[in-house]
Amino acid sequence: MLRLNNISVSFPNGKQETKVLDGIDLNIKEEKFTSIIGKSGCGKTTLLRVIAKLQKPTNGSVDIKNNRIKIGWVPQQVVLLPNSTVLENILLPIDITKHKYKKEFLDHLLVKYGLDKYVGFYPNQLSGGQKQIVSIIRALIINPDLLLLDEPFASLDSYTREKIDIELASKIRSEKITTIMVTHSIEEAVFMSDEIILMKPILPSKIKNIFDIKFSGIRNLDLKNTQQYSEWINLLRNKLLDSIEINDEV
Amino acid sequence: MRFKNILIKLALFSTFILAWQLALILNQHLSEVNNQTSLQAFIPTPLTITETIFNNYKLLLSELSITIVRAFFGISLGFLFALLMGVLFWVRPSLRKTTFPILLAINSFPIVGFTPLIIITFGQGSWLGIVFVSSLISYFPMLVALDQAISYASKDFFELGRTWGASESAIFRKIVIPLSTPYVLNSLKLAIPASIVGATLGEWLGTNHGIGHLVIVSMYQLNPGMVYSSLLLILAFSLSVVGIISKKEERYRH
Numbered sequence: 001m002l003r004l005n006n007i008s009v010s011f012p013n014g015k016q017e018t019k020v021l022d023g024i025d026l027n028i029k030e031e032k033f034t035s036i037i038g039k040s041g042c043g044k045t046t047l048l049r050v051i052a053k054l055q056k057p058t059n060g061s062v063d064i065k066n067n068r069i070k071i072g073w074v075p076q077q078v079v080l081l082p083n084s085t086v087l088e089n090i091l092l093p094i095d096i097t098k099h100k101y102k103k104e105f106l107d108h109l110l111v112k113y114g115l116d117k118y119v120g121f122y123p124n125q126l127s128g129g130q131k132q133i134v135s136i137i138r139a140l141i142i143n144p145d146l147l148l149l150d151e152p153f154a155s156l157d158s159y160t161r162e163k164i165d166i167e168l169a170s171k172i173r174s175e176k177i178t179t180i181m182v183t184h185s186i187e188e189a190v191f192m193s194d195e196i197i198l199m200k201p202i203l204p205s206k207i208k209n210i211f212d213i214k215f216s217g218i219r220n221l222d223l224k225n226t227q228q229y230s231e232w233i234n235l236l237r238n239k240l241l242d243s244i245e246i247n248d249e250v
Numbered sequence: 251m252r253f254k255n256i257l258i259k260l261a262l263f264s265t266f267i268l269a270w271q272l273a274l275i276l277n278q279h280l281s282e283v284n285n286q287t288s289l290q291a292f293i294p295t296p297l298t299i300t301e302t303i304f305n306n307y308k309l310l311l312s313e314l315s316i317t318i319v320r321a322f323f324g325i326s327l328g329f330l331f332a333l334l335m336g337v338l339f340w341v342r343p344s345l346r347k348t349t350f351p352i353l354l355a356i357n358s359f360p361i362v363g364f365t366p367l368i369i370i371t372f373g374q375g376s377w378l379g380i381v382f383v384s385s386l387i388s389y390f391p392m393l394v395a396l397d398q399a400i401s402y403a404s405k406d407f408f409e410l411g412r413t414w415g416a417s418e419s420a421i422f423r424k425i426v427i428p429l430s431t432p433y434v435l436n437s438l439k440l441a442i443p444a445s446i447v448g449a450t451l452g453e454w455l456g457t458n459h460g461i462g463h464l465v466i467v468s469m470y471q472l473n474p475g476m477v478y479s480s481l482l483l484i485l486a487f488s489l490s491v492v493g494i495i496s497k498k499e500e501r502y503r504h
Binding site: 068071073075077079082092093095 | 406407409410412413415416420424429431432
């Protein structure tokens with residue numbers, strides 16, 4: 001689906017340059033959910049922006065199977081037209097690209113995420129979490145081949161976050177959308193992902209580990225009570241803490 | 251509550267008009283006693299203004315309509331220029347850095363003093379000269395508004411549009427323009443009165459028609475009633491347009 005070859009990214013820092021990513025080789029599997037985790041500022045968002053072609057790498061290349069793929073992008077900061085309603089904001093990509101969409105699919109998403117009564121509202125009449133949900137539905141409405149989520153649930157309360165995790169994970173799996181998500185939540189990453197990429201905390205950052213997450217059962221709330229789930233959480237937490245501590249000692 | 255507000259405004263306005271009328275009547279009596287020139291030679295009473303408007307409404311409306319058409323062309327030209335510059339700033343942000351200070355300088359330039367030269371350049375009696383003065387005075391608020399909207403829209407919305415594979419013109423039409431609309435509407439509240447001032451200013455010097463011309467002629471004829479009537483009509487028109495725009499703008503206040 002997507003291959004990153006020896007990606008490096010540097011940003012100007014005064015007269016010098018700061019290298020954020022160095023030599024990233026990565027193969028993103030089709031129809032799978034991949035999460036990127038790591039310490040704050042380690043270049044996770046930069047990596048996602050390189051994949052979205054919003055950030056040109058200093059070195060290396062991004063090979064996409066089909067260059068005309070539809071990308072659903074959910075940025076960290078909610079970006080909504082303030083003078084357009086929820087519905088107008090959701091349909092903005094449709095209006096711009098003239099892609100077709102299914103009305104029933106939209107209605108289903110609105111009901112599922114509890115926004116069906118808010119379609120005529122304006123963004124400033126919504127809570128932070130609702131705005132982020134609008135952003136997610138807007139990304140899903142174009143029926144994307146590649147869904148890129150940059151900490152999409154950061155502004156949600158834990159209850160809504162858990163509810164949306166379950167619904168989104170099930171939606172993405174049933175629609176078989178290749179998804180890459182940047183997150184700080186290990187629990188969220190384990191629950192939703194088929195693959196988790198752990199980034200090194202020091203700059204320039206590289207990929208430290210890649211974990212294949214496999215569960216025998218369906219991904220629902222019960223999964224969170226299983227031994228297997230807890231083991232994954234502990235393993236990843238330790239790996240993340242190890243890498244940060246080693247870095248702090250250095 | 252709304253009715254009460256209207257009543258308060260009406261009371262204040264009536265008091266002001268009554269005080270104006272009474273002050274001038276008193277001044278006239280005192281002037282007659284002291285054998286001095288009455289202030290009414292320069293300042294008409296509200297009654298005189300009403301009479302003048304009533305007796306000359308055809309002339310006033312015909313001259314006003316000429317000024318409005320000129321101001322309309324002026325503001326349209328100003329808007330097209332602001333839009334063109336806005337698009338150029340959006341496509342080439344580096345151009346903004348070099349050009350914006352120049353445009354700011356032009357706006358700070360005392361155009362009133364420069365108007366006779368503009369009128370002479372375009373030719374005495376030329377519509378173009380008046381339209382140009384009107385556009386020169388009115389373009390800047392619209393440019394600032396578009397520039398604000400474009401800088402607000404630039405990064406995040408542009409990136410979002412790029413991920414959808416949208417063309418730059420589609421992003422401009424579907425994102426930048428809707429984002430700019432409230433800013434532009436707000437700027438029109440400054441730009442429309444400015445364009446009328448510009449057109450009136452041009453008419454003082456350049457033509458034989460329009461409210462500006464009527465004001466100058468009435469001044470030479472020592473007819474303050476006509477001067478005030480003309481200016482009052484201009485004011486009423488500007489306020490009505492600003493009122494309509496404010497109503498339109500309410501749609502964007504969320």
